[in-house]
Amino acid sequence: MTLENLQFRLASRPVGMAKDTDFQQAAEALRELADGEITVKTLYLSLDPAMRGWMNDAKSYIRPVAIGEVMRAGGVGEVVASKSPKFAVGDVVSGGIGVQAYWQGAATDKTASFFKIDSKLAPLTTWMNTLGMPGMTAYFGLLEVGQPKAGETVVVSGAAGAVGQTVGQVAKQLGCRVVGIAGGKEKCDFVVKELGFDACIDYKTGSVRDGLKEHCPQGVDVYFDNVGGDILDAVLTRINMKARIVICGAISQYNNTTPVKGPANYLSLLVNRARMEGMVVFDYADRYHLGVAALAGWLKEGKIKSKEDVVQGLENFPQALTMLFEGKNFGKLVLKVA
């Protein structure tokens, strides 16, 4: 039996939001493996805001996806064929699978950089959330760049999203007051009632500035920014002396066809001797195991939760990706492929 490999390849560079027609579906037959190679069957794909940036032909922290190339994506899969001593058939692995039903190549491929995961430690979807890139981003971004101290106020935007939920929960574990910013009552209720945030500001129904005034009476010491735009500007008006702003992302700006909106209130950094610093999770790769150990421990003890939003079917990839930028996902967005 020759298996068909459904793939989504980048067909054109999107202008604004990525559309169906920016991807081309292809179906290739799987080939025989050469020595040292493996075939990984995709189980889940991780859908992340950063994917939009990878589609632009611009210098960034990672090279752009080429036109005609399989769209880049992280995910979890099962090794279904192996001519490598590194992985055995049946191993569950995490890595850069791409938006396709199967991945084939050298077991040691650096771009994919597969590693075995322990599916007994947590459900597979958690390995793309709290124990995956979003969790590592939250853990190292908060601890290393945000450097919160017990008793300080930590604000996080995209609070119900993949990174935000873990940022807030880890900050609570550290003894901070935690205030989320999210879109809609359902998400806000979730982060407060389910995840234990102290408060959450619904940016869709009220002024973020007023919300910060109400819920951060001691000001803001750490702001973990996933969204940029007007929300970043609002938080800048409420920061404390020596505050730390972690620039993790700017989802509000990724589909811009006009120039990015810079933070007009950035001079608050001067007045407050505060810091705004960017972070990219890959820099902490040699310590991921420490992040996984800490987060898995808290998960096991029930101190933190991992919330995923699972969409079914590889064929629904373009529509699922759009959900991220419309704020329609509730928790870490995952595509179930098989």
Added chain:
Amino acid sequence: MTLENLQFRLASRPVGMAKDTDFQQAAEALRELADGEITVKTLYLSLDPAMRGWMNDAKSYIRPVAIGEVMRAGGVGEVVASKSPKFAVGDVVSGGIGVQAYWQGAATDKTASFFKIDSKLAPLTTWMNTLGMPGMTAYFGLLEVGQPKAGETVVVSGAAGAVGQTVGQVAKQLGCRVVGIAGGKEKCDFVVKELGFDACIDYKTGSVRDGLKEHCPQGVDVYFDNVGGDILDAVLTRINMKARIVICGAISQYNNTTPVKGPANYLSLLVNRARMEGMVVFDYADRYHLGVAALAGWLKEGKIKSKEDVVQGLENFPQALTMLFEGKNFGKLVLKVA
């Protein structure tokens, strides 16, 4: 003889650039001193971009000047009468004199915070420049926030200005490549030929972005920003991994009647894991003596220079202040009062 004290009091909050009519001239007779008080005769006043911010009724690192109050200014004066053991007649002091011919009050006044200066160590004008607030701002801002290492590239805007000239010269002492940004050929020639910068970009005659490409072939490791606006945005496109941007001021934005222009390229901080941090010189007050010692040493050895632009006459204060924002001063702007 009763001496008259000519004063400039804030008459109204300026919209945009401060105008003559935003100040009211007053002439008061000097009064008899009470015990513990001194009279200081103003010799020089320091004119600084920060003065524009002090005129706004906005929360900042220092309270606004009140309407009707003598305009705040630092300066150097001579004690001409004393009923305090702290200062003797003939002492030369530096402190918050205000825009007036004489200062009267308690020798221990905290707002004025006068201290004796050694007029043999350097000319009086240097005490408002390299050995005064601008020098301290440059020294501590560069060393503590910018943290340059030998061999790195340091860029400084307002390069011929009070802070910029010292930032660049100190960075050269530390073994850095130093590139200034200034307005006009004369200023650029000065910082390269007289102060020893490696290069200077004239923002008035060419693209700052192209200039950075040409003169910073290794990228930018430290950017000391005195101007904000488009120049900050241009530098953000050329920063290196782990770059440090010192937010010291934003003279291009201080007279805005429209909102401040935020740095549209701030996501370069993310891509480059870079940092943007604000600083206010007052935080280093307990170490000013260390900054003065280091800078006075380099001055004495001829390793650095102090360039002042002296305007004559207290009555010319409003026009002289305007020069700052039009980039018309060449070096630290000082008003000679007596």
